[in-house]
Amino acid sequence: MAIRNPSVPATLWSGARTGAFHLVAGVLAVLFLFPLLWAVLNSLKSPTEANASPPTFLPSSLSLGNYETLGKYGAGIAAYTGNSLLVALVTVGGTVVFSVLAGYGFSRYEFRGKNLTFVTILAILMVPYATMLLPLYLLLGVLGLQDSLIGLGLVLVMFQLPFGVLIMRNAFDSIPRELEEAAFLDGAGALGALRHVSLRIVTPGVVTVGLFAFLASWNEFLAPLIFLNTGDKFTLPLMLVSVREGTFGQIDFGALQAGIVVAMVPCVALYLVLNRYYVTGLLNGALRG
Amino acid sequence: MAVSKSTAHAGRTGALFVAPAGLLTLVLFVIPLGILVWMSLQDYPLLGKPTFTGFDNYLDIPGNEVFIQAIGFTLAYTVVTTVVMFLISFVLVAIANSRRRATKFYRTSYFLPYVVGTAAATLLWFVDSDPVIGVFNQVLVGLHLVDKPIAFLASPTLAFWSIIVLVSWKFMGFQVIVLLMGLQSIPTALFEAARVDGASRWQQLRFITIPSLRPTLALLFILSVTGSLLAFDQFLILTKGGPDNSTVSVVFAVYNTAFVNFDMGKAAALSVVLLVVLLLISAIQLPLLRRKDV
Numbered sequence: 345m346a347i348r349n350p351s352v353p354a355t356l357w358s359g360a361r362t363g364a365f366h367l368v369a370g371v372l373a374v375l376f377l378f379p380l381l382w383a384v385l386n387s388l389k390s391p392t393e394a395n396a397s398p399p400t401f402l403p404s405s406l407s408l409g410n411y412e413t414l415g416k417y418g419a420g421i422a423a424y425t426g427n428s429l430l431v432a433l434v435t436v437g438g439t440v441v442f443s444v445l446a447g448y449g450f451s452r453y454e455f456r457g458k459n460l461t462f463v464t465i466l467a468i469l470m471v472p473y474a475t476m477l478l479p480l481y482l483l484l485g486v487l488g489l490q491d492s493l494i495g496l497g498l499v500l501v502m503f504q505l506p507f508g509v510l511i512m513r514n515a516f517d518s519i520p521r522e523l524e525e526a527a528f529l530d531g532a533g534a535l536g537a538l539r540h541v542s543l544r545i546v547t548p549g550v551v552t553v554g555l556f557a558f559l560a561s562w563n564e565f566l567a568p569l570i571f572l573n574t575g576d577k578f579t580l581p582l583m584l585v586s587v588r589e590g591t592f593g594q595i596d597f598g599a600l601q602a603g604i605v606v607a608m609v610p611c612v613a614l615y616l617v618l619n620r621y622y623v624t625g626l627l628n629g630a631l632r633g
Numbered sequence: 634m635a636v637s638k639s640t641a642h643a644g645r646t647g648a649l650f651v652a653p654a655g656l657l658t659l660v661l662f663v664i665p666l667g668i669l670v671w672m673s674l675q676d677y678p679l680l681g682k683p684t685f686t687g688f689d690n691y692l693d694i695p696g697n698e699v700f701i702q703a704i705g706f707t708l709a710y711t712v713v714t715t716v717v718m719f720l721i722s723f724v725l726v727a728i729a730n731s732r733r734r735a736t737k738f739y740r741t742s743y744f745l746p747y748v749v750g751t752a753a754a755t756l757l758w759f760v761d762s763d764p765v766i767g768v769f770n771q772v773l774v775g776l777h778l779v780d781k782p783i784a785f786l787a788s789p790t791l792a793f794w795s796i797i798v799l800v801s802w803k804f805m806g807f808q809v810i811v812l813l814m815g816l817q818s819i820p821t822a823l824f825e826a827a828r829v830d831g832a833s834r835w836q837q838l839r840f841i842t843i844p845s846l847r848p849t850l851a852l853l854f855i856l857s858v859t860g861s862l863l864a865f866d867q868f869l870i871l872t873k874g875g876p877d878n879s880t881v882s883v884v885f886a887v888y889n890t891a892f893v894n895f896d897m898g899k900a901a902a903l904s905v906v907l908l909v910v911l912l913l914i915s916a917i918q919l920p921l922l923r924r925k926d927v
Contacts, residue, residue, distance in 0.1 A: 362733060369728045369735070373742035376802065379757050380745060382768055386760075397766045438657075446654035453647020461655045468662050472863050472911045474884045475904035478891055479668035480661065502661040505654055534646050563750025565866045566884075570892070581752035585870060588756060597760055604760075607753040615748040616741075627814060 380608065387411070387602040394598025410602035417587060417599065419576045421606060424583040427493055428562055431579055434497025435561035436554045439504040443553050444546075446505075447512025448538050452521070462509075469506045477570050484571060491573045499571070500561045508553040511628050515549035516542060552625040555618050559611055580607045669908075672901035679895035690902035699878065700903060703886035710796070710882065711861035717801055718857060722808040729813050740813070744806035751803065751866040758799045759871055762786065789879035792872045796880065799867060804860075808853055815849030816842070855918045859911055883907060 386394050390407040393400055414421040449455075450462055480499055481490065489495025519542055527537040543550075565581045572578060578586070584603045588595060615622060673690055675683035694700060729740045746754060761767050762785040770782035785795045819842065827837050865884040868874055874881040874889075881889070887907065891900035 365728070365731065365733055366735065369731075369739045372725065372728070373739050376742045376746060376806075379754075379761055379802070380749065382761065383757050395766065398771050399766055399768055442654040442657060446651045449647045449650025453643055453650065455644040455647040455651075458647070458651070461651055461658075464663065465654060465658050468658065470912060470915060471662075471666070472859070472908060474863050474865060474887070475908045476662070476665055476669070478887075478897060478901055478904060479665035479672060482668060482672070482897075483661070483665050498657070499661055502657055505658060509654060534650075559748060563752070565750070565752040565870075566888075569869075570888075581750055584752060584756055588759065588870075597763070597766055600756060601760060604753045604756050608749040611748045611750065612745060615745070619741075623810070623814070626811060 380612070383601045383604050383608075386598065387605045389598065391596070391598045394601065395596065410596075410598035411606075413596060413599040414587075414602050414606070418578075418583065421583075421603065423576065424578055424580050425606065427577055428579040430493050431497045431500065431564075431568075432558050432561045434494055435500040435504065436557045438497065438501035439508045439557040440550055440554050442501065442505060443508030443512045444538075444543070444550065446509045447514075447549075448516050448542070450509065450513045451516035452524075465509050466506050468503065473503050474566060477567060481570055490571065491577060493572075493577060493579075496568055496571050496579075497561065499567060500557075500564060504553075504557045504560060507556060507625075511549050511553050511625070512546065514628065515546040519545050548621060548624065551618065552621045552628070555614060555621055556625055558614065562607075562611060669901055669904060672897055673905050675898045675901075677896070677898035677901070679891065679897055683898070686898070690898045691906070693899065694902065694906065697899075699881065699889075700883070700886050702878070703881045703883045706879070706881065707862055707864070707883045710793070710864065711858055713793075713797055714800055714861045715854070715857045717797060718805060718808055719853075721801060722805055722812060725805065725809045726812040726816065729809055730816050740809075743809050746803050747806035747810075749803070752870060754803045755799060755867045755870040758795070762795055786872055787876060789876055792876060792880055796867055796871060799871065800864075808857070811853055812846070812849060815846045819845045851918070855915070858918075859914060862911065862914075863907075 385403065386399070387410050388406050388408075389400070389403040389410070390405065391409040391413060393404060393407075394410055411421070418424070446465070450458065484490045484492070484495045484499070487495070489498070523541045523545075524537040527541045532540060563581065564579075568579045568582050572582065575586070580603070584600065584607060587600050587603055590596070672683070674685060674687060676686045676689070677683040725743050729736065729743065749757075762769050764770055764782040764784045767782075767785075769785070770779075773779045774782060783791070786792045823841050823845075824837055827841060832840070863884055864882050865888065868880050868882050868885050869888075872880040874885055883903075884907070887900050887903045890896050890903060
């Protein structure tokens, strides 16, 4: 495309190229965004209109009817959202606390078994997680954590550990020790030095680890599918799939799309607000597709 | 190097910091790995008692037609997904790397589907590709590209390509953003020097961009291959493995063995095989990643 026709003025040529760029880029952007926006639009149609064939483009009137239907579905959308939030809370909390402590320990101390422990934690990344769910299902049964949101959260913490520990260890490695030594001289203990001095500096790392843990737990499908049996304990993705199964062979497409919106809005919002941390995370190797 | 003066004491402190993560890894990773291998050597009905049967579960695998078919399907899916995603992501990353106005908006649009969960994204696709109320058919009919609505999930070929399009839409943004980070980490001085030497755009691409991106490309290749080999959600949700079991992936077959046929022993043996294969792939591909300095 670099060959220019000498008879065409350069500005016109570059104008045409910019136009073509925006045309292609814009059409692609529409293709990528359309399914997401379409679900939002449909969820706000009245339940009858959302299930109409052929579909209407713009809603004839805005309605929260589909969300009301979801409120009455099974244990109610609020309960399923609560389940998802509980799992996310355990996953994010557990991952952050365990990763910060371990990252600090690996960065600052020497102890027996250090390398073995570190390599074992990283080995979690090498093992495809889908193959681990069967024995975990049995083990959670033995521990009394089968069909439990806490048990599910703990398993998700384990899968997030390698990423979290790696990020936090690197974060602590990049802080000069002198800061902590000063705190020790002032009489702080090991935990105190961690809390008052280093933790503030590694906040970006903590946000990154928490963000990835949240997205992973909120969106996880296979693990809750295997671990949770009781309908009332379903997380949002499982609940959506059962809405899709329909009642008496009739699928309520309006309610389904409202549910999809509830499931995707937190992820999109978090990404838009925290995308700086997201990119840092990817750079540091959050590369578990 | 401990901060404290007493090394023995510092050693204990370090171990205490690592203990929670270490304990969780032991209980939920190391022990289950052992259980997995043990399970694979048993005749183990989901709700019954296990009995030791040695390697029977492994010896049964070659005769397991559903699983063999799933391997073929998963390999085809992996090859097609990887090729399609790489081709399209090159176009998208060229756009995302532009200095023109609105580039940031384009970049974000391509990336957003990636942060949405696979289950939610797949259900979107389920609604939109419905022959009766789906918008895809409405657009195609409206543009007179087809006469009557297409049942996208009714034939094996259409179902396969529907999943390819869904997966490309959903995961493309990740590939674009990683490629973009790779591109932007190439020192601009290299390009400036090349321009001074009179290198054409094509030569810059061929001798600077592509060689510098090699580790990134290798990484994306590994992630695409391993991710596709383990794909599950989209098949269970969009096609339920159908039509005629034509879209049953390997992980789906393992899931069915355990929770539809209630055969935990066989499912565990299949898992072990899958695990070993993926470890081998990673081991073979590791040198690709290390070539940064060549």
